[in-house]
Amino acid sequence: MDTILPRKNNKNKYLFIALPLFLVFGFLVYSSVTKKRSLNVKRAEITIKTVENNFFEDFIVFQAKVTPLNSILINITEGGAVQEIYVENGAMVKKGQALARLYNPxxxxxxxxxxxxxxxxxxxxxxxxxxxxxxxxxxxxxxxxxxxxxxxxxxxxxxxxxxxxxxxxxxxxxxxxxxxxxxxxxxxxxxxxxxxxxxxxxxxxxxxxxxxxxxxxxxxxxxxxxxxHFLISAPLSGRLSSFEPILGKTYIQGLSIGTIDVMKGYKLLADVDEFYLNKITDGQKGTVDFNGKPIRVQITKVIPEIKSGRFVVELNFTSSESLNLQQGLSFGVKLNLSEKTKTVVLSKGSFYEETNGKWIFVVNGSKGERRAIKLGKENPLYYEVLGGLKAGEKVITSSYKDYKRAEILNLE
Missing domain, CATH: 1.10.287 (Helix Hairpins)
Incomplete structure (x- = not known):
């Protein structure tokens, strides 16, 4: 009589072989997903700054030009063609002095x-x-x-x-x-x-x-x-400016052909970006650098009308010191928006354009590690650090245009 032999089960055999392979494949996939993306960068191509614990003040800097404190327009009362011109632009004139003559037959x-x-x-x-x-x-x-x-x-x-x-x-x-x-x-x-x-x-x-x-x-x-009135005369004594009549040219009644600047003091006029409109008010104080010395100025008028994204600000010199100024001189005005306070600050840099101040690369040895941060107020020199950084840490402040997807920078 024949003996019936039991059939061997190869299922368990295949299972034991596939399981390790599956675990290895899963580990490789997990590693590829969780592994931080890195990029090799040369130190010479980046800028590294140290986070500081320093005084911070909210201020802005803008350019302003010197203009006379008071001016008066020279208007044409009777229109006509320019027949004679008696003075040149920039000349000092006296009240009643003849400037030009018009003629209208x-x-x-x-x-x-x-x-x-x-x-x-x-x-x-x-x-x-x-x-x-x-x-x-x-x-x-x-x-x-x-x-x-x-x-x-x-x-x-x-x-x-x-x-x-x-x-x-x-x-x-x-x-x-x-x-x-x-x-x-x-x-x-x-x-x-x-x-x-x-x-x-x-x-x-x-x-x-x-x-x-x-x-x-x-x-x-x-x-x-x-x-x-065909004879145009100076309404006040002062310096003639913007006065450029042309012989033979006809000017209509009411047109202004020049300005007389009363040489009794100066003020500053500035075009400021509309971003600062709500931050600038009358009475705010600032300084300008004149011959290496800080000179105090104060805002006397804010004209809120926006033109081409800018508005006009008038400032007066508050210093009692006599200044040898000339019309048209340009000054960089530093306007204080807050008092000085000591806090953690970060030097400004191009990194902000890509991160909007939400993250930064922190240098740790030979690596730059991506870290979330929180920035507050800013001035032309610093950002105020509200979180994510400590004084003494080093960060990369140059452009992140090529590093937006990287999480670790290998510094060479």
Whole structure:
């Protein structure tokens, strides 16, 4: 009889062989996934800085130009073509000094016509006033003649009265004498009243004529003054700037062709990036370097209008020291935004452009290890370190453009 032999099970055999292989493969995959990506970098190609425990102050630096404290524009009152130029740009001028002359034939003719019309009106008014004066003179002459007639009749009355009392003069002649005296008396009374009324009326008319003449004279004076506007004069004493008229060129009324800077003090004007608009206010103090010395300045005006991403700031010198300044000089203004405080600081560098201040490579021996950090305020020199770094540690601050994916830098 045949014996039945048990069949060998190869399943366990294959399992024992595959398990180690699987474990090795899993280890290799895990290692490849968890292994930190490294990159070899030459030390000469990077910048290494030491984290410091130092004084930090929030400040900004911007450029400002020296301008006169006060200026006045030179405006054209009457438009015309430039006929003559008497001074050059940059010259010191006195108030009322002639700067240039314009010419406009149409306006000149119009002024002449207006001047002729006004003079004619003034002459007519003066003639009317003269007629009233002559009328008064004629009334005065008439009054003198009437008074003379009255005196003659009075003298005749006195003489005839005596003759009548002596019965030398007839009654009929006496009655004529009495009637003549009464007539002359009444006549003189009426004429006097008329002359008085006429004089009063004439005085009122003459007063009105005088007012009209005065008004016309004033108009004529203004007109003649306006004619002088073709001559551009300095409104104040000072230095002439931005004054560049061109002979023959026509300038319209109201246009500004220059500025006079009053040479009594200077101020600073600066265009500042709009990023700092909410950080800058009136009264903030700063310094500028003048001939190697720090000079104190203070913000006096912030003009919040944004143009091309910038706004204007005015600053005044607060130092009592006399400064030999010139218009157009440029200064770097250091404006303090906070007081000095001692804290952990990190020198500024190009690394920030790639990391936005969230991580950095910390140098540990021959390696640079990636580490998360937290930065706070900044100034042109430092970042304020809020976490992730300690004073004395060394970090790489140069550009990370080629290292963004690396986690470890092998420094050679």
């Amino acid at each position: 149409n306006t000149e003719l119009n002024y002449m016509q207006q001047e002729t019309a006004i003079i004619e009106q003034i002459n007519n008014l003066n003639k009317s006033k003269l007629d009233l004066r002559n009328q008064e003179l004629n009334l005065a002459k008439d009054l003198i003649a009437i008074e003379h007639d009255y005196l003659d009749s009075k003298n005749l009355y006195d003489l005839n009265k005596k003759l009548f009392e002596q019965e030398i003069l007839s009654k009929n002649e006496w009655e004529k004498t009495v009637e003549n005296l009464r007539f002359q008396k009444e006549r003189m009374k009426i004429i006097k009243e008329s002359v008085t009324k006429e004089k009063r009326a004439n005085q009122i008319q003459i007063g009105q004529l005088n007012q009209s003449i005065a008004f016309m004279d004033k108009s004529l004076g203004i007109l003649r003054t306006n004619k002088q």
